[in-house]
Amino acid sequence: MRVEIDEHSGCCNGVRRAIEQAEQVLSQNGALYSLGAIVHNETEMDRLRHKGLSTIGYEDLKNLQNTVVLFRAHGEPPAVYNIAKGNNIEIIDCTCPVVLQLQKRIASTYCEISPLGGQIVIFGKKGHAEVNGLVGQVDGNAIVVEKVDDIRQMLSEGRIDPTRPIALFSQTTKDPDQYTRLGELIREAVITASGNDSQLSIFNTICRQVSSRHPNLIEFAKGHNAIIFVCGKESSNGKILSQLCASVNPRTYSVEHHNEINPQWFGPDDFVGICGATSTPKWQLEEVANYLKNL
Numbered sequence: 001m002r003v004e005i006d007e008h009s010g011c012c013n014g015v016r017r018a019i020e021q022a023e024q025v026l027s028q029n030g031a032l033y034s035l036g037a038i039v040h041n042e043t044e045m046d047r048l049r050h051k052g053l054s055t056i057g058y059e060d061l062k063n064l065q066n067t068v069v070l071f072r073a074h075g076e077p078p079a080v081y082n083i084a085k086g087n088n089i090e091i092i093d094c095t096c097p098v099v100l101q102l103q104k105r106i107a108s109t110y111c112e113i114s115p116l117g118g119q120i121v122i123f124g125k126k127g128h129a130e131v132n133g134l135v136g137q138v139d140g141n142a143i144v145v146e147k148v149d150d151i152r153q154m155l156s157e158g159r160i161d162p163t164r165p166i167a168l169f170s171q172t173t174k175d176p177d178q179y180t181r182l183g184e185l186i187r188e189a190v191i192t193a194s195g196n197d198s199q200l201s202i203f204n205t206i207c208r209q210v211s212s213r214h215p216n217l218i219e220f221a222k223g224h225n226a227i228i229f230v231c232g233k234e235s236s237n238g239k240i241l242s243q244l245c246a247s248v249n250p251r252t253y254s255v256e257h258h259n260e261i262n263p264q265w266f267g268p269d270d271f272v273g274i275c276g277a278t279s280t281p282k283w284q285l286e287e288v289a290n291y292l293k294n295l
Contacts, residue, residue, distance in 0.1 A: 003292045004224070007274035008216045010207050010282040011025070014073035015040055019048070019281070021094050022070055026051045035061060036092075036129055039279045041232035043257055064089060074129035075099040077136020088158045096174055098207045100129060103137050105203060106169055110138040113165045118199075119143060121160060121186070123179050124171030125236050129164025131171055136219045155189050162186070162193035166200050172207040172236040173278060175244075176214060179206060202203050210237065210278060217241060217275060220249050224273035226251040226266060230279035230288055238277035245275070258291040266295070 018038050025032045031052040037045055038053070046053070058080065061069065071080075072262065073096040079281045084091050095103075110120050120142040124131040135142045143160055145151055154160050168186060170179045184200045190200045221227050227245045231238025235258055246252040255261055266272060272292060274285050 001268055001292065001295065002271045003272070003289050003291050004284050006217070006220045006273060008213055008220075009275040009285060010280065011039070012073075012096075012207065012278035014094075014098065015279055016281075016289035017096075018070070018073045019044070021092055022053060023051065025068070025070070025092065025183055026053060027069075029068075032092075033060075033064070033067065034191055035069055035071055035080070036074070037234075038072045039232070039281075040094070040238070041237040041256075041277075041279045041281070041284075044279075044281055058083075062087070068092060070094060072129070074097065075133035077133050078162060079136060093235070096172070096207075100132070102169065102172060102205045103134060104126070105205070106134055106142075106167075107137040107194060109167045109201070109203075110141065110265075113167055114138075114141070116165050118165035118167060121145060121166055121168045122171065123168070123174055123182050127288060128171065130173070134169070134171070145182065148178050148185065151182060151185050155167065155186075160186070160189075162189040164180060164199070166190065168200070168202045170203075170205045170235075172205060173210050174206055175240050176206050176211045213241065213278075214244060217244055220273055220275060221245040221249040221252065223271075224249065225270040225288070226274045227253065227275065228261065228288055228292070229254045229275055229277075230256070230280050230284055232256055232279055232292045235277045235279045237279065241275075241277055255288070261288070263295050266292075 010044050033056050037055055061083055068090045070092040073094050075095040120138055122134055122142050122144050126144050187197050190197050227249050228240040229245055242254040274289050276285055
């Protein structure tokens, strides 16, 4: 059996930067608070906890004072920064630059279109840390669409009004093809209602590093007999990418740890590809590769 790791897989730049910043502080102080999990990968979080990282929630933040807290790559709404400032908390701000740019774009667009009755629509997962941060930029005045199939019902129920200005954004890690389809459906509704699409603005806000993985991953999955996709069970990006692999290679197995691998999945002549989500560090992919090589 031959084994190959996808060279394009591994943590995205934003997540990698947050992990590196956390490790730097931990090496100096031996302890650090993180507001939420730095990465949706329990194996990596266990490694960081052993170094002294403590994950806290928003209620915990309200009760902390005069300490240091890391804000992860997903970004936070303005209200959370205000809490930290009021409690004299030093922030290690690891908000991904791509997310930060998106937050600013949503806030400025909202200021432009809200006096006209405009609507901010976000394609994303409700409750996801990044989406919470985006919605918080406009004081909660945003409509979150989780699935492309939901849009027709939302339009028919009047939750999205095609006769009013619409600005469409996406969570940075969503499927680009699904986002394109969502934009097409909204555009059709707007043209039907108004005769043109002049009041519709669609912003390309999916991270390029994420979107470029889709075509690369399709080719990688096609080029192997079997695929081991390594990701945390809570990773939204992991679910999307593992399904993408499975769509072109039915012998795709999603695991969080090498001990979940069943050796009976493979034959002696198989060429096995190993890949992962934007929340999967390289060391974890290498660990899986070494395990397979020793079967």
